[in-house]
Amino acid sequence: MPNRVHAIFDSVPKALAAQAELLREGFERKAITLLSNEPIHQSEEAGGSRSHIGSFAILGGILGATSAVLLTVITTKRVGVVTGGMPIVSPWAFGIIAFELTMLGAILFSLACMLYESGLGRRGALKNYDSSVSEGKIVIFADCSSDLLVEKAERVLGKG
Amino acid sequence: MEEKVESKKPQWAMVIDLDRCTGCEACVVACHAENNIRIAGEGPAAGGRSVNWIRVERYYEGEYPDIRVKFMPVMCQHCEEAPCEPVCPVYATYHTDEGLNGQVYNRCVGTRYCANNCPYTVRFFNFLDPVWPEPLSKSLNPEVSVRYRGVMEKCTFCIQRIRKGEDKAKDEGREIRDGDVNPACVQSCTARAMTFGNIADPTSEVARLSKSGRASRLMEELGTKPRVTYLSRGD
C-alpha cells in the first residue's frame, strides 16, 4: 500500500511549480493528482492519457444506427400488420428514426465513456479528497511507491 | 423500395351519380341506424361534434335568381393511397386487402392526426362518451361496436355487411357478384344514385360506371386515388 502525501496550495502557479518539481524528482505523471475547482489547463497531468470519448461517440452512433434499422425494418415486417398489400418499410421515414437513435447512441456512449475515464460514480471515489478545494485551494496528492518518494514528496509539498 | 402487392380479394368501390342524387339524406339516417352512430345532442352539435359518416354537401352556384345547387354525398373515400394511414402512430387506421381504410377502435389512442390529414374531412372523433337513453340503446346494431370516447371513427363501407355478403357467397361456393353487398346508404338510396361493388371485377356495375365519361374522383389531384367515383350532373 503506497503512501499518499497531500498538500494544499493557495494559487495555481505554486501548485504547478510543485507539480513540476515532483516530476523532476522522479515522480511518474500518474502518481501526481492535482485537485482544483476549475480546470488548470497548464497542468500536464491531463495530457497524460488520451481520451476515448470521441471514438466512443462514433461507436455509439454506429450502434444506434444499426439498432434503429433493426428495430424499424425487422419489427415492422415481423409484427404482421394488415396493410392490404401497401408497402410498409419506408426508407425515408425510417432514416429519421435512425438519425435520432444514432444521436442517442452517441450521447449515451460518450457519457458512459466520460464517467468511466474520469472515475466518477464509483464507490469510494471521494477517498482522496480535501474539501478545501471548494474554497479555491489547489490540492496535490502524490502517490509514493517508496519511502524515498514519501520523503521527497513531503519535502516538495511541504512548501505549499 | 417495396412495391405494392396486388390483392386477389374483391376490391370494394362505390359510384355516386350526382345526376340522380336528390339530397334527401336518406343515406345519412340509414348510416346512423346501421352503424350505431351517436346522437350528439343540440349543444355538442353546435360545438361541431355531430357525427355523420356520410353527409350531403351543398354548394350554391350563381346569384339569385339564376342560382343552382349542387348536392354531393361525401363519406370516407377509401383512398388507395390514403393520407390518413401512414400518419397513425399505432396502426389504428390501416389498409385492408379489399382496399378499405380500416379503423381499429381499440387500437386508437386518439391523436386525431388521421383526421387532420384527411382532405375530405370524413373522420369523426368521439370527444365524449355517447348517450343512449333507455330504451333507445335497444336499436343498436349488435354487429357494429359502439364507440366510446377518445377514438376516431368513420365510414367503413359497412364492413359488417361486406363480411356477411362474402360469407354468403362462400357458403354458396361462388364468387362475389353485384348485389351481394350493399352498404346501408346504397340500400336506402331513394333515387338509386349509389352503386357499390367489386371494382376488380370488370363486369361489375361499379367498374362499368367508373369508366363513364362523367366519372371523376374528389380532389384527384392530391393523388389519394379515392375508391369513390362521382358521376357529374348534366348531359
Add this chain to the structure above:
Amino acid sequence: MSKEDVLKSNINSDLLRPVFKTGIGWYITVAISGSLLLAAMGAFGYQLYSGIGVWGLNRPVMWAFDITNFVFWIGISHAGTLISAILRVTGAEWRRPVTRCAEAITVFALMIGAMFPIVHLGRPYLFYWLAPYPNSRGLWPNYRSPLLWDFFAINTYLLGSLIYLYLPLIPDLALVRDKAKGLRHKIYSIASLGWRGTQVQWSRLEKAVGVMAVIIIPVAVSVHTIVSWDFAMTIRPMWHSTIFGPYFVAGAIFSGIAALIMAMAVIRKVFHLEAYLKPIHFNNLGLLLLTMSLLWFYFTFAEYLTSYYGNERVEKAVFQSKISGAYAPLFWAMVVCCFVIPMPILAIKKLRTISGTVAASALIVVGMWLERFLIIVPTLSQPALPFNWGSYRPTWVEITLTAGTFGYFVLLYAVFTKLFPIVAVWEFKEGLTLADHAGSVAEPQRLVAHGD
C-alpha cells in the same frame, strides 16, 4: 469581461447564495406558480374524467391549444441547449454566465412541451402504445408516422439535454456538497458522483461537454424540424410546405432566445447577480434576437408570399382567413409582436438595453405563441371542402392548462435555482482565469470576448 467587478473570492458566495438562503419572494413565487400548476392538474383530472370533449376541439379543428402549447414549448426549449451549444462550440467567452440558465430552460420547456402529446390524446392513459415494447396484443408503433419521429426525437433531445445540463453541473454539485451538511450533503454527494476535481476529470468533463455540444446541435435542429414535419408531412393547405423545417427551427431559436433573456433578467434582479449578468450579455443576446427576428420575418414573408402568389383555392382560403378574415386580428398582433415592435428596439443601440431587450422578448414570446396557434387552427378550420369549415373557441380547461404550463415552468425554474447554482461557478471562474492569462500569456483564439 472586466474582472474588477467580480472578486474571485466572492464568486462562491455570490453564486451559491440562492442555494443556501431562501427569501420570502421565492416562497411567493413557488406558491403562485404552484397553484397555477395545481389548477392545471385539476383541469387535466377533469379532462381525464369526462373526456377530451371538455376542450373546445371539434370537427374540423382537432388540434388547437394542445398542439400550440406543444410546439411553443418545444420551441422555447431551443433556447437553451442550442444557444449554449453553439456558443460553446464557437468558443464565445461571454457565454459563461448564460449557459446553465439556458440549458435549464431547455430541459424544463422540453418536459412541459413533451407532456402535450400525451395530454392531448383521446385516451391519454394509452400513450405508451407509441413506444415499441414487446407485448402480446399485437401492438406495434408505425415508424412512418411523424408522431413516432417526434417520439424518438423528443426522447433523444430530452435525454441529451438532461445530460448536457448535468455534465457541467457536476463540479458545482461537488461545490454545494462541500458546503452542505447532513442529508443535503449526502444527496449532493450522490448527485456529484464523487467529483474531486482532478485534472483528468476536468479534461474528460470538458471533452465530453464539447462532444455533447456538437451532438446536441443537430439533435435540436432535428427535433424542431420533425415537429414542423407533423404539419408539413400532411396535405393540408399552408401546412404542406417545404420551408417548414427551417421556419420552425428559426422560430424556435427566436422564441428560445427571448425566453432566455427574460429568465436572465429575472435571475439577475432577484439574486442580485448584476455583476455576473451584465448589459453586455443582454446586448449580445439582443443582437442574436434581432437576427432571428429578421430571419423569422423573412421566412414568414416567403411562406405567405408563396401561398398568396400560388393563388390555389384551398390555400387561398386559409391565407385570406389569416390576412383579412376571422384570424386577422391575431395574425397582425403576431406580426406586431414578432417584428414591428421588437425589430426597432433591437436594432437601435440605444434601445438595446436590458429593459429594452426584455420588453422585446416578452412581446416575442407572446407573438410566437400566436404564430403557432395561427399555423394550426386556421388550416384546420378551413378544410379543402368548404362545406366543412368550422371555428374554434377554447374552453376554460384549455386556458387553465395553458396557464398551468407557465406556472409549471416558473415553478421548475424556481426550484432549480434553489437546488443548483444558476450560473456555472467553475465555468465562470475558468473564464476569469483565462481572461487573466489573456493579459499575460497569448492565447487569443480562446479569448475572443465579444464586445468586451
Add this chain to the structure above:
Amino acid sequence: MKRREFIVLTGVGAASTTLLSGCGNPENALIPALIPDDTYTPGIDYWKASTCALCSAGCGILVRTRERAANKIEGNPLHPVNKGALCARGQAGLQVLYNPDRVKGPMKRSGERGSGQFESISWDEAAKILVDRLADIRAKNGQASVAFSLGNTSNVNRIAAEHFMSSFGSERFISAPVSSDHDDLLFNGTGQRAVFDIANATYLLSFGARFLETWQSPVMYSLAYGEFRRGKNRRRGKFVMIEPRMSTTAANADEWLPAAIGTEGLLALAIAQVIIREKLTPNPVSPNVANGTLDEFAPEKTEADINLPAEKIVRIAREFAASERPLAIAGGAAALGDGESIRAVHFLNKLVGNLNMPGGVFEVEQFDPLAKLGTGKPIKWAPLSEKDGYEGGGSALLIHGMNPVFHSPQMTDRINAFQFIVSFSPFIDETTQLADLILPDHSYLESWDIQAATAHHTVWHADLRALQPTPTPYAAIASPAISPEFDTKQTADVLIDVSRQLGQPLPFESSEECVRKAVSEVRRAFGQAAEISDEDWKSLLESGVMTGDSKPSGSTSGLESAKAGDQPLAISTGEPKPSNDAYPFFVLAYEHAALGYGDHANLPWLQELPDPLTSVLWGSWVEINPKTAASLHIEDGDLVEVKTADGSLRLPAVLFPAIRPDVIAMPYGQGHTAYGQYAKGRGVNPATIAGPYWDAKKRFGVRASVAKAAGEAKLVRFGTSLPEKIDTPR
C-alpha cells in the same frame, strides 16, 4: 311460470345467457314472441314486414330484429311503392319504437287538466273508466256527444273505430281539414287519384310540388326521378321548378323559376297561351277562363305579376311543348285558393295530350277491398275547426293520430271544452297533455295493419317494344315486428275490448283477426281462395306484400272532367302583392323534409339531420334573401322577430340565396311545448303566425314583417353558414 316457458328459458337461455346476462329480467331478454321458438337462433337476423307510418305514402318496410330488439328498418324490395328504398324519415322509425319518452302504459290524469300530471293504472282500470264515462256521457247528453278524432292511423284502427262509433251510435268523426289535398282539388273530391309518370317524362314542369321530399309519395317519385335523369334507354329529362323559395326538390331542377308567390296558375295560363298562339300542339283547345279571354294571360301582359321575364316564359312554353313527353305537376303554394291553380297547371297536361300516356299523368282507380270490413256507411268527417257541437260541456272526445293543439294552437280552447278527453297517443304530446285518460297505442312496429291500393308504374315492355302502363293492385300486411316494448295496446284491441264490455262486440276479436279477414277479402279480389293456409300466411307475413294482376283501366273520365275547360278557372291577373307597408313580406311556412309538420320532432336522428339546404339542425330558422337582409341590417345567425297579424315569433335568421326577396320562409316542425325531451322547448311553431298547415288557403298568403331582435340566437348548423363556391367533380 308455465312449463313451456320454462323449457324455452332453459333452452334458449343457456345459449344466450352470456349474451344477454346484462339485460336484466331473463324473461324480457328472450326472443320475439312472434318468431316460433323452434325457428329462432340467437345471432341470426330475422326480418319482419311492416308498413311505414311516418307519412301517408305507405312504403313497405322490413324490420331487422335480433335478440328481441329491432335494430334496422329497410325498404321492402317487394313493395311496389318504394321497391326497397326508404327515406330518412322511414329509417328513423326505430326511434318511434324505442323512444325514451313513450308512454309506458295506460294512465289517468292526476293533477289539473293540462298540468301534465298522470298516474299509471292497469288496462282493466283504464277500460273501466272509459266504459263508465262514455256510458255516463251518452246517457246524459245523447250519442252525438261522443266524438272520435282520427288522424293518420292504421286501417285496422280506423276500421275498429268505425265499428266502435257505429255500435255506440255516434257518427261524429273529426279529421284534420285537409283542404289542400291535390287529388281532391283536381278531381273535385270524387276519390280518384292521379299518378305522374315522372320516370318516363322528358320535360318536367313542377309548380311547387316538392315530390322529392314531402309531396304525396316521395320515395316512389324519387325512384322515378332517378330514372328520369339517368334511366336506361332514354335521354336525360329536363326539370324546371317554379317555386318562390328553392326547396330541395327545386335544388335538383335544371332551372328554378322564382315566380311571385301565388302566381302558379297565372304562369300556367301564360304558358298555355304561348302554346296555343304559336300552335305548338296538334290540339290547341282553349281553357274556359272565368275572367275574360286567354289572351289576357299572354306572358307579355302578365310578366310583371308573375315577376318573370316574358322571354323566359315563352322559352319554357316552347321547350315544354316541343318535348317528347312533357309533364306538369302542381303542388305546394299552387294549392292556394280553391284549386284553380292546380287545374290550370293540369290543363297544360291536357293541352300537350299526355293524359294516361307514358310520361304523362295517369288516373288510378282505388283498390279498396278493405271497405267490406267497415260498417258500410261512409264516414262523415267533420273538421275540428267547425264550431258547432263542441260547446256545451257534456261531451267526450277520443283522439288518435292527431295533435290539434300543436298544429292549430287556436283550437286549444275548443278541445278543452270537452268534458272527457281520451288520447290514444303513444307520446305525451300537446293534445295528450289535456287528456283525462291515456290509452297508449302500440308503435306501428308493434301493430297489425293492412293497406291496399293500386301502384302505378309505366315500364318498358320488351315484346311490345313500347312503354306499357301497369297499374298493380296490391296489399301490404304489417305484422308486429317485435313484441310490445311497453305495456301498450293496439287501439283496435282497446276498442274491441271496450265494445265487448259495452255489450256490442265488434265483428272481429283482435287486430290480427281483422287483418286475416282483410287478407281474405284481398285474396277474393285477386281471384284466389279466401282461406289462407298456415304456410302461406307465414310466408305472407315475411314478404309483407300481395300483388294482383295488373290491368290498365284505360279510364280517363276523371282526368277529362278535371280538365280546366269544364270548370271556369277563376284566375285573375294582378294578384297577390305584398303591398302592405306594415307587413312587407310574404311568409312561407313549409313542411320540414324530415320533421314533417312536427310529428317527428321527437326523433333525435331526424332532429340531428341537417336540413339539406341550410344545414340547420336541432332548431327553427327563417330564410331571408341576402339582399333583403342587408337592407334590414340582418346578418346570418341574428335573432329576428317575424310579425304577422296573428302574432310574432323570434328565431334565428339564415341568409338564403335562393329565395325571392319579397318572401321569407320558415319550416314547420319545431316549437313543441311537450312531446318528450328531444322535441320540447326547441324552436318555434309557425302555426301560431301562419296558421295550421292544413289551411293552405290561408298560409300561402300570410304577410309578415321581419326585424332584427335583441338577444342571442341559437342556430346550430352542420355545414358552413355561407354559400361557398367550390370545384366539385363535374
